[in-house]
Amino acid sequence: MNKTEILCRFLDCNINIHPSVLGELRQLCSSELDMSRILDITKRKGTSVVTQELLDEIKNGNEKKTEVIIKGRKKVTAEEYDADIKISRSKDITSKSFTSGNINNFVKFFNHRYEVLGKVLKNRQALTGSNLIEIVKNHSPSESSIIGIVNNKKETKRGHILIELEDPSGISNALILNRDEDLKKISTEIVTDEIIGLKGKYGRGLFIVNEIFFPDVPINREVRKSPDPVVAVLISDVHVGSAKFLDDVFLRFIKWLRMEEGNSSQRELASKVKYIVIGGDIVDGVGIYPEQKEELVIRDIHKQYAKFYEYLSMIPDYIEIIITPGNHDATRQAEPQPAISEDFVQEYYEDPRIHMTGNPLTAELHGVRVVSYHGRSLDDIISAIPGMSYTKPAKAMLSLLKKRHLSPIYGGKVPLAPENTDYLILEELPEILHMGHVHTFDHITYRNTLVINSGTFQSQTSFQKKVNLQPTPGKIPVVDLQTLKIVKMEFI
Structure with a gap:
């Protein structure tokens, strides 16, 4: 920075510079950060002139850290309130990471995800009566709902969406039919390893989906x-x-x-x-x-x-x-x-x-x-x-x-x-x-x-x-x- 820039910045803050220290001050103000720091120290000391004594303190690191004083302030609202x-x-x-990356760690990790987000999904009215996959497979020919983790999702040759869903009881292949454009659009947001809820009916070994639920945010x-x-x-x-x-x-x-x-x-x-x-x-x-x-x-x-x-x-x-x-x-x-x-x-x-x-x-x-x-x-x-x-x-x-x-x-x-x-x-x-x-x-x-x-x-x-x-x-x-x-x- 040149001497004119330094003089203008200090004068803007109502601080004068003694002519004998201007050259040395310029050397200390090698960056905007350095200048701001020196301005800070000068303001905290309540002085209106930068002197050799002040520069010596700055160079020797003897300036005391005190409360920052804001230029020309009348009121600082945030200062009136204690931090909460x-x-x-x-x-x-x-300080709480104990994983060794073994199979038991992975089981606990995904089980915890399923338990917590499964509970969130069951708070949805449409999913309050959801059952485990194996129960629905064997005993529920009528409409039912299931909750699980997405193992895989792919589109079939005929344009259906096939989702592999897993819960602690087993695995189900769930199908979104190609004629249901609205449901197919929603399914584009499904990613692997997330927890979702599905509503539909079992038939021919497939769970035919008519609704998709994410944990989501209550309205x-x-x-x-x-x-x-x-x-x-x-x-x-x-x-x-x-x-x-x-x-x-x-x-x-x-x-x-x-x-x-x-x-x-x-x-x-x-x-x-x-x-x-x-x-x-x-x-x-x-x-x-x-x-x-x-x-x-x-x-x-x-x-x-x-x-x-x-x-x-x-x-x-x-x-x-x-x-x-x-x-x-x-x-x-x-x-x-x-x-x-x-x-x-x-x-x-x-x-x-x-x-x-x-x-x-x-x-x-x-x-x-x-x-x-x-x-x-x-x-x-x-x-x-x-x-x-x-x-x-x-x-x-x-x-x-x-x-x-x-x-x-x-x-x-x-x-x-x-x-x-x-x-x-x-x-x-x-x-x-x-x-x-x-x-x-x-x-x-x-x-x-x-x-x-x-x-x-x-x-x-x-x-x-x-x-x-x-x-x-x-x-x-x-x-x-x-x-x-x-x-x-x-x-x-």
Whole structure:
């Protein structure tokens, strides 16, 4: 940065620079992040002039960390309310993974999925009297219903849809006739390994289907809202360390949080931010995809996390930050993922406002239930279901919500760890379902559930170019927890 830019930035904040230190200050302000840090320190000290004494303190690291003071603020709404954050540790795999990958683990894993989602399906009026497959096969010539896990689905030569469904009693071949176009259309959303309900009649060794049921979301369900006027910001896929990381865009986002960016209504919204949920891929990692090394500006993952913490330290300290991992982060690839190891991010664990959790996360923020899942299974769902796309990820997310499972397909692109408990089931419905991974901002509302993909802070990589993925960086969903309304903030 040149001297004129530095002078203008400091004068905008009503801070003068002593002429004798301007040259040295320029050397210290090698980036926008450095300048913002020095401005922070100057404001905290309450001084109106940058002196040699102040610069010496900054260089020696002697400045005391105190509460961030926001420029020209009259009122910070979020600061008036204590944090009310309840993270469901029972739904977090961190420190609880005991699978060895043997056959017993797989049996328990899929049995748990069947039991939980089978119970959800039996709450549907049409399925309350459902029976085990073997009972229906042998004793039910009239219309009946069954619930099971989808082993396979295929189209026959005559255009019928054949589904192999299994429950603890046995296996049934269920047939959707080619003349039932509506039912065939619904069946396109069925994927292997999910739990569904079918209604129909047995005949000639086949269960002829006339209705399909997904666990789904009840039409009229009660939703929880915050009693206080606070908001949550949902972000993901920051990718610090990548040459494609948009640091200027991320700094604009931080300045908005500090009420130094935006118009009056946008700054008012920033004053209500109490929570930030970060849904994985906070750094770019190392060795994640072919030729990634050529697109890294920080090639040491420890340094990537240290750099991201520099950004976090600029966020006002009344804001609670929840961090979950993604497939670029320093944890296992198999899902569910434990929290990022303390070996890589010790300072995060020592910071009382930062909450490190596994993927997925279930939490209540001011009484509003949030499920945040990085979203890697979107690759499988978009591939498996016709009409799904990376440009409209909320549609694929909605399909997962209806299935009440975040990653139902086993053996696809997402490696799943066969734990004794299936941590990816959506047993309790959230008010907010948050994902990332596909780098595309999108959202819809379905039966009082906000379905949100939070986009990215990374421009298009060479790998994304090859797979024709066009990201939408710098677009941020902000959710008012009192009204459950979404505001889109743009920083690019």
